[in-house]
Amino acid sequence: MKFLLDLLFRVIQLFTEPYFLVFLAIVIIALLKRKNKRKNLRIGVGFFAVVMIIFIGNGFLGKLTSGYLQKSYVNTIMNKNKTSQNPVIVVLGGGVVDFDNTEKLHTMSYSRLVTAYQLYHEYKMNNLPCKIVISGKGRGQKSEAELFSENFKKMGVSETDLIKEDKSMNTYENAKYSSKILKQMAPSDVYLVTSGFHMKRSVALFHTFGLDPVPQASDFIDTEITLFPNSYNAAFTFVMLKEVLGIWQVQLYNSLGLNG
The missing domain is CATH 3.40.50.620 (HUPs)
Structure with a gap:
């Protein structure tokens, strides 16, 4: 069971990679176009991908995540x-x-x-x-x-x-x-x-x-809210998202008795 859960979390972890998200959006749009699906749906997928890139790159999601991960340890x-x-x-x-x-x-x-x-x-x-x-x-x-x-x-x-x-x-x-x-x-x-x-x-x-x-x-990381997305915000946001996923994995494994 633990092997399957490890594999599942490795797959989920891919969704914290910016290049994978962009690649996935391109693949979905290409498949929809090939199967002659509605143009509106393709536009919707593309719009969602752009919004996610902006949301991650402008530092907003990073701010929320850094607070969740680090605020308890500042003092x-x-x-x-x-x-x-x-x-x-x-x-x-x-x-x-x-x-x-x-x-x-x-x-x-x-x-x-x-x-x-x-x-x-x-x-x-x-x-x-x-x-x-x-x-x-x-x-x-x-x-x-x-x-x-x-x-x-x-x-x-x-x-x-x-x-x-x-x-x-x-x-x-x-x-x-x-x-x-x-x-x-x-x-x-x-x-x-x-x-x-x-x-x-x-x-x-x-x-x-x-x-x-x-x-x-020993140190803290954070993002800056910016009007335009940048790679600094994106990089640190994805690092922190992986940590959040790792915390959920620990909590799940502990509840199932798979750690230790």
């Missing part, structure tokens, strides 16, 4: 008193870029790196212990966990405070494998560091594996 940044005795910071990988045969963290990863370090530094300034669990394998020769670790050490984080979870390939596995490590450590607090648009789904998955992390959003 959670660094607002907890850093006095617990055995905290663990979990930072989720944001991707690896292989450019000219050199692997570097994706741009998105650096805000997560900085936010996790700021949390860690606060504890160390108060002479309190703190560990960082770095979660992510990625698809490069070096894992996300390894690249994060190299950067953390350059920033002054002790190697003994770094724990690499380098098996996970997606957010579900981030939560699954990190939870096994965390349950062995029995921390007083768990801080979860990832991007704001990615936080709601991440927290839901960590809840699935019995953890209640304190969300610490």
Whole structure:
């Protein structure tokens, strides 16, 4: 059953791709024309496609989606008193870029790196212990966990405070494998560091594996309402729509007992 649902959500995910929507509209119009269907119907399909492109490209849908995904986490940044005795910071990988045969963290990863370090530094300034669990394998020769670790050490984080979870390939596995490590450590607090648009789904998955992390959003994305559609608004809107779909998938799987 899970395999079929996975396949279904992959198909649905296509509808969050702008090029697929344009391609689908063209195909529908072409088929209607070939079968000599009413001209008004073809015009209607074309008009609907144009309206959707405008609605997505002018930033309106993006504004609504960004609020749904991120608003809950704006005031959670660094607002907890850093006095617990055995905290663990979990930072989720944001991707690896292989450019000219050199692997570097994706741009998105650096805000997560900085936010996790700021949390860690606060504890160390108060002479309190703190560990960082770095979660992510990625698809490069070096894992996300390894690249994060190299950067953390350059920033002054002790190697003994770094724990690499380098098996996970997606957010579900981030939560699954990190939870096994965390349950062995029995921390007083768990801080979860990832991007704001990615936080709601991440927290839901960590809840699935019995953890209640304190969300610490490292960055936020938003769109700007514009008179004319633009690619910036469209790109971020589709990124966020995928996250919304992912949240619905987590909720459905949890209700059916398919996660865990």
